[in-house]
Amino acid sequence: MGSRANAIVAQSGGPTTVINSSACGVIQEAMKSGKIGRVIGATNGILGVLKEDLFDISAESAESIEALRRTPAAAIGSCRYKLKSIEESKADFERVLDVFKAHEIRYFFYAGGNDSMDTADKVNKLAADAGYELVCMGIPKTVDNDLAFTDHCPGYPSVAKYVATCAAEAGKDTEALYTTDTCTILEVMGRNAGWIAAATGLAAVTPEDAPHLVYMPEAAFSFDKLVRDVEEVVRRLGRVFIVAGEGLKDENGDYITADSGAFGKDSFGHAQLGGVAEMLKAVIEKEVRIKARFNKLGTNQRAAMHFASLTDVNEAYMCGQTAVRAALEGVNGKMVTLVRAEGAKYECATGLAGLKDVANGEKKVPAEYINEAGNHVTDAMRDYVRPLVQGEAPVTIGPNGVPVFMRFERKPLAKKLPAHL
Amino acid sequence: MGSRANAIVAQSGGPTTVINSSACGVIQEAMKSGKIGRVIGATNGILGVLKEDLFDISAESAESIEALRRTPAAAIGSCRYKLKSIEESKADFERVLDVFKAHEIRYFFYAGGNDSMDTADKVNKLAADAGYELVCMGIPKTVDNDLAFTDHCPGYPSVAKYVATCAAEAGKDTEALYTTDTCTILEVMGRNAGWIAAATGLAAVTPEDAPHLVYMPEAAFSFDKLVRDVEEVVRRLGRVFIVAGEGLKDENGDYITADSGAFGKDSFGHAQLGGVAEMLKAVIEKEVRIKARFNKLGTNQRAAMHFASLTDVNEAYMCGQTAVRAALEGVNGKMVTLVRAEGAKYECATGLAGLKDVANGEKKVPAEYINEAGNHVTDAMRDYVRPLVQGEAPVTIGPNGVPVFMRFERKPLAKKLPAHL
Numbered sequence: 001m002g003s004r005a006n007a008i009v010a011q012s013g014g015p016t017t018v019i020n021s022s023a024c025g026v027i028q029e030a031m032k033s034g035k036i037g038r039v040i041g042a043t044n045g046i047l048g049v050l051k052e053d054l055f056d057i058s059a060e061s062a063e064s065i066e067a068l069r070r071t072p073a074a075a076i077g078s079c080r081y082k083l084k085s086i087e088e089s090k091a092d093f094e095r096v097l098d099v100f101k102a103h104e105i106r107y108f109f110y111a112g113g114n115d116s117m118d119t120a121d122k123v124n125k126l127a128a129d130a131g132y133e134l135v136c137m138g139i140p141k142t143v144d145n146d147l148a149f150t151d152h153c154p155g156y157p158s159v160a161k162y163v164a165t166c167a168a169e170a171g172k173d174t175e176a177l178y179t180t181d182t183c184t185i186l187e188v189m190g191r192n193a194g195w196i197a198a199a200t201g202l203a204a205v206t207p208e209d210a211p212h213l214v215y216m217p218e219a220a221f222s223f224d225k226l227v228r229d230v231e232e233v234v235r236r237l238g239r240v241f242i243v244a245g246e247g248l249k250d251e252n253g254d255y256i257t258a259d260s261g262a263f264g265k266d267s268f269g270h271a272q273l274g275g276v277a278e279m280l281k282a283v284i285e286k287e288v289r290i291k292a293r294f295n296k297l298g299t300n301q302r303a304a305m306h307f308a309s310l311t312d313v314n315e316a317y318m319c320g321q322t323a324v325r326a327a328l329e330g331v332n333g334k335m336v337t338l339v340r341a342e343g344a345k346y347e348c349a350t351g352l353a354g355l356k357d358v359a360n361g362e363k364k365v366p367a368e369y370i371n372e373a374g375n376h377v378t379d380a381m382r383d384y385v386r387p388l389v390q391g392e393a394p395v396t397i398g399p400n401g402v403p404v405f406m407r408f409e410r411k412p413l414a415k416k417l418p419a420h421l
Numbered sequence: 422m423g424s425r426a427n428a429i430v431a432q433s434g435g436p437t438t439v440i441n442s443s444a445c446g447v448i449q450e451a452m453k454s455g456k457i458g459r460v461i462g463a464t465n466g467i468l469g470v471l472k473e474d475l476f477d478i479s480a481e482s483a484e485s486i487e488a489l490r491r492t493p494a495a496a497i498g499s500c501r502y503k504l505k506s507i508e509e510s511k512a513d514f515e516r517v518l519d520v521f522k523a524h525e526i527r528y529f530f531y532a533g534g535n536d537s538m539d540t541a542d543k544v545n546k547l548a549a550d551a552g553y554e555l556v557c558m559g560i561p562k563t564v565d566n567d568l569a570f571t572d573h574c575p576g577y578p579s580v581a582k583y584v585a586t587c588a589a590e591a592g593k594d595t596e597a598l599y600t601t602d603t604c605t606i607l608e609v610m611g612r613n614a615g616w617i618a619a620a621t622g623l624a625a626v627t628p629e630d631a632p633h634l635v636y637m638p639e640a641a642f643s644f645d646k647l648v649r650d651v652e653e654v655v656r657r658l659g660r661v662f663i664v665a666g667e668g669l670k671d672e673n674g675d676y677i678t679a680d681s682g683a684f685g686k687d688s689f690g691h692a693q694l695g696g697v698a699e700m701l702k703a704v705i706e707k708e709v710r711i712k713a714r715f716n717k718l719g720t721n722q723r724a725a726m727h728f729a730s731l732t733d734v735n736e737a738y739m740c741g742q743t744a745v746r747a748a749l750e751g752v753n754g755k756m757v758t759l760v761r762a763e764g765a766k767y768e769c770a771t772g773l774a775g776l777k778d779v780a781n782g783e784k785k786v787p788a789e790y791i792n793e794a795g796n797h798v799t800d801a802m803r804d805y806v807r808p809l810v811q812g813e814a815p816v817t818i819g820p821n822g823v824p825v826f827m828r829f830e831r832k833p834l835a836k837k838l839p840a841h842l
Binding site: 015044293386 | 432435436465468492493494495496498499500501502582585586587589590591593594595596597598600601602605607623624626629714715716717718719720721723724725726727728730803807809810811812813818819820821822823824825826828
């Protein structure tokens with residue numbers, strides 16, 4: 001490819017604490033390679049490509065690019081716009097190629113989950129069919145940690161560290177005030193996967209420590225069992241601290257929350273989750289007759305840069321960097337994976353997996369990480385997640401005493417095509 | 422008083438990040454004074470006194486006592502049991518004195534809010550009437566920051582730092598994903614005072630920064646105005662990040678949440694708050710027709726030791742230390758206050774205020790800290806809170822990569838009286 005070949009970087013889906021660190025890895029590696037012209041940002045992911053809403057990341061200051069490592073969420077901009085099959089979304093897919101051609105884009109670096117890997121794979125195939133030379137590389141990103149072929153996903157370690165810390169801290173609050181506020185429920189994200197909920201097991205070192213009960217979507221949930229579990233813990237400790245995944249399901253695999261369907265589905269076709277904490281609170285107050293309260297960290301759990309895992313920040317960067325190196329070495333159509341070395345000492349290298357394989361896979365919390373009662377994790381789970389949360393990542397504290405984050409200047413690229421969308 | 426005179430330390434009401442730091446100040450100062458016998462902990466505040474459920478803090482390890490500075494919540498134990506007037510709660514008040522006499526307690530150090538200062542004041546008067554030599558000292562504690570006679574309350578600076586950080590971080594999340602999740606609501610504590618909500622103004626450095634709207638109970642809230650405010654911000658930025666105090670009230674001074682009454686009142690007679698975020702979300706989705714989501718940090722905001730304000734941790738310690746020093750110098754019936762020096766440079770010393778005066782006072786966010794539209798803070802508010810949140814406090818990170826906290830061994834004191842309660 002010629003030296004004029006440009007690269008595009010896009011971010012997709014729910015933000016994470018470290019997706020910008022991956023972007024930083026892509027951008028810095030691409031800029032220093034000498035083999036890539038401009039590094040272009042697609043404002044709000046694939047939407048930015050479709051709308052030809054692009055900006056010149058190469059023109060941003062080096063300080064701003066470096067500060068991506070310490071900035072949560074998705075600084076280039078994300079979206080939940082989903083491209084379906086090539087037949088169903090034909091106009092969109094062709095538009096992507098048109099925009100790539102118009103801006104001489106030969107490298108497409110896409111950070112996201114299954115759906116994004118699917119999109120990257122389809123764009124790649126379409127380009128090949130059209131004889132347009134294009135390299136599509138995926139970078140894993142999801143707090144849910146549900147991508148197959150990778151030991152874990154960048155973004156997960158930081159949310160794991162944060163929610164475990166929140167469980168430890170709010171657990172001390174419940175321990176202090178159990179005479180009135182006997183039960184606390186911490187609702188966490190993770191959709192159909194219980195990885196985030198399971199990580200809070202790191203806080204439970206002794207039986208007294210929170211969380212006392214951890215409910216994950218992988219273990220069939222029943223309110224009868226909840227009531228028995230809660231009564232047992234309260235009898236023993238006088239209090240109970242519960243962690244509940246947002247996507248708990250009953251033995252039929254149906255979401256337990258009445259409002260799972262109420263707000264319809266999100267743009268990716270996923271059911272909108274929420275309300276688990278409220279429902280558990282109501283049942284516990286009614287059936288166990290103790291006061292219950294809930295904490296719902298919401299988007300704060302996936303944006304908690306102020307207590308991110310340094311391991312995560314560094315691995316996320318490495319994934320971005322590796323995507324560029326691999327692309328320049330001729331690799332195409334792959335997502336970078338994280339490969340954990342065998343043995344007691346934690347070491348992590350990168351690997352590669354086919355975009356289509358990742359798109360079709362899903363990784364749930366395995367049975368051996370969940371206790372027999374289905375209400376807590378095993379030590380095997382703790383062994384899995386412990387190395388991931390090590391180290392504290394730096395943030396820049398501003399004059400107001402709170403962290404400050406970067407924001408791109410966004411020098412827009414002139415549009416070359418008629419409008420689409 | 423004789424060298425056998427013992428001191429009791431008790432913690433009351435909702436825990437904070439630094440109430441244990443105050444306890445540490447009391448305990449370490451008392452133990453090194455040489456003038457106090459045992460330092461006794463009242464398990465779960467005044468309940469522990471009434472139940473004669475006491476333990477010997479002097480027998481705890483020095484490491485454990487020192488670790489109080491890095492442990493959130495209330496390690497001695499707290500409660501919401503309220504003593505009313507001396508007439509109404511006669512048996513309880515007499516019981517307190519009986520327990521004090523039985524254990525030769527001559528110093529009562531009580532960390533709490535208005536209600537606790539009221540209790541300490543009444544115990545003090547009762548002791549004087551009975552001719553029992555007793556020194557009662559109050560230590561300010563409340564995340565709500567609503568105590569009069571003190572520039573601010575220990576506990577508030579840490580929650581202020583944390584919620585401002587959460588607003589900055591979740592604000593970046595909203596900024597990244599505004600094309601689908603256009604509105605985020607962060608519900609914060611504070612009951613009838615908007616101090617916690619107001620602190621998030623520290624995160625809003627430019628008009629683009631979150632939060633864009635801050636609603637405090639001191640400014641009459643209306644849903645019509647909310648809709649107009651939200652529409653204006655969305656028109657300008659394409660997104661909106663809202664901070665809402667849990668105790669918002671309409672122009673008649675009534676709580677806006679339907680469930681304010683539904684769960685009755687708490688043990689102190691305060692209305693149980695909650696549900697503001699859910700209500701704002703519902704109204705915004707219906708009237709503005711944008712998707713809204715909410716984060717409710719709950720007890721995590723008052724327990725966030727992992728990002729506490731170092732200024733707060735140190736001042737809380739100083740308050741505990743000062744209470745002991747003052748008591749040993751003959752002061753009685755006072756609460757320690759924080760006194761901010763005049764001038765641009767932040768300096769803070771301690772002062773004293775009468776327990777009864779504090780009990781009867783309440784400090785709301787003043788009008789000059791709230792903008793004219795009643796939907797954000799002024800720079801005067803930022804100037805007030807900025808020095809308080811400075812510095813990061815250390816936590817002890819355990820082998821699991823998350824903070825670990827101390828727990829007392831609780832060597833119980835033998836009971837000397839018949840049961841009560």
